[in-house]
Amino acid sequence: DIQMTQSPSSLSASVGDRVTITCRASQIISSYLNWYQQKLGKAPKLLIYDASTLQSGVPSRFSGSGSGTDFTLTITSLQPDDFATYYCQQSYSTPPTFGQGTKVEIK
Amino acid sequence: EVQLLESGEGLVQPGGSLRLSCAASGFTFSDYAMSWVRQAPGKGLDWVSTIINSGGSTYYADSVKGRFTISRDNSKNTLSLQMNSLRVEDTAVYYCAKGGTSGREKRRFDYWGQGGLVTVSS
Numbered sequence: 647d648i649q650m651t652q653s654p655s656s657l658s659a660s661v662g663d664r665v666t667i668t669c670r671a672s673q674i675i676s677s678y679l680n681w682y683q684q685k686l687g688k689a690p691k692l693l694i695y696d697a698s699t700l701q702s703g704v705p706s707r708f709s710g711s712g713s714g715t716d717f718t719l720t721i722t723s724l725q726p727d728d729f730a731t732y733y734c735q736q737s738y739s740t741p742p743t744f745g746q747g748t749k750v751e752i753k
Numbered sequence: 754e755v756q757l758l759e760s761g762e763g764l765v766q767p768g769g770s771l772r773l774s775c776a777a778s779g780f781t782f783s784d785y786a787m788s789w790v791r792q793a794p795g796k797g798l799d800w801v802s803t804i805i806n807s808g809g810s811t812y813y814a815d816s817v818k819g820r821f822t823i824s825r826d827n828s829k830n831t832l833s834l835q836m837n838s839l840r841v842e843d844t845a846v847y848y849c850a851k852g853g854t855s856g857r858e859k860r861r862f863d864y865w866g867q868g869g870l871v872t873v874s875s
Contacts, residue, residue, distance in 0.1 A: 678857050682798075689848055689865035690790075690798065701863065733798055737860035740812050744798040 648672050648736050652745035658753040665721040667748045669712075669734035677713045678738035684747075685730045693732075694719065724750070755779040755864040757849050762869030769839050769873070775832040775849030775866055783807075783827040786852035786859035789834050791845035792868075799845070802834065803852065803859060817843075839873045846870050 649672035659665050669679065677697040682690040692701045694710040697717055707722045721728055729752055734745040761773040775787070789801040802823040803812045811823050822835040832849050847869050850862035 678860075680861050682862075684798075689868055690862070691865070692861070692863045695861050695863070735798070735862075737857050740803070740860065741814055742800045742803075742860040744800070747797045 647741055648675060648739060648743050650734055650736055650743050650745040652732075652734055652748050654748060655746065656749040656751060658751045659724050660753045661724055661726060663724045663753075665724050665728075665750060667719045667732055667734075667750075669717045669719070669745050671715045671717075671736055671738075674714050675736045675738035678736055679710075679712065679717045680735045680737055681708075681710055681719045682733045682735065683728075683730045684733065690733065695737075721750075755851065757851065757864060757866035759847065759849055759866045759869040762847070762871055764872045764874065765839055766875050767839060767841055767873055770835070770837045771839065771871060773834040773836070773847055773849075773869055773871070777830045777832065777849075777851070780851070782825075782830040784854055786854070787825060787832045788850045788852055788860075788862060789823065789832075789847055790850050790862065790865075791843075791847045791871075793842075793845045796845075801847070804832070805859065806854065836871070839871075841873050844871060844873045 651670045679697045681694040684690040698710045709720045731747045731749045756778045758776045788803040804823045820838045824833045849866045851864040852859045
């Protein structure tokens with residue numbers, strides 16, 4: 647199975663900050679990397695797929711980059727609605743696997 | 754609008770069985786792979802099972818293989834998960850999730866249900 651490792655596990659940031667979350671795969675997954683946002687008590691929401699493609703309806707302050715084994719989710723100008731937990735997930739092979747999550751909290 | 758509505762959640766004793774269902778609407782159900790993903794209390798996301806659009810192929814996490822069975826009824830736009838020999842460690846919120854049509858898109862989850870809590874406890 648491919649292991650996905652996110653860092654950091656949590657971070658504190660202020661509204662307006664630029665936030666970067668990284669995700670590393672234990673083997674090459676090309677660009678088959680997806681990012682999800684999950685708010686407390688809610689279902690996950692797909693933000694970015696194939697490493698850098700924004701899902702329809704997702705604000706442009708979210709962006710993704712990377713390929714191979716190293717990937718990044720960036721939120722420019724953090725908004726109050728963005729405080730949540732973020733997960734990366736590889737769709738390169740079965741079983742699809744998720745990172746452990748990064749909790750973005752209010753500073 | 755895509756909607757996925759889970760039902761069948763509940764409390765069951767270890768060794769017992771439970772069947773989850775997911776009613777889909779707002780898209781051509783028979784065109785897309787569907788999956789179940791679970792989340793234990795306070796933990797991360799954990800893929801459980803996937804079924805392709807036709808139902809002809811199914812995939813399972815090692816932790817549930819032989820105990821869980823995924824199925825679909827394309828005439829009723831319904832996805833199901835039959836869970837047998839349940840263990841305490843199966844306690845989680847179970848989400849049904851819509852995948853893509855083929856290839857690696859099957860493993861990308863673009864819409865999720867609201868989730869149903871399955872509690873395995875004596």
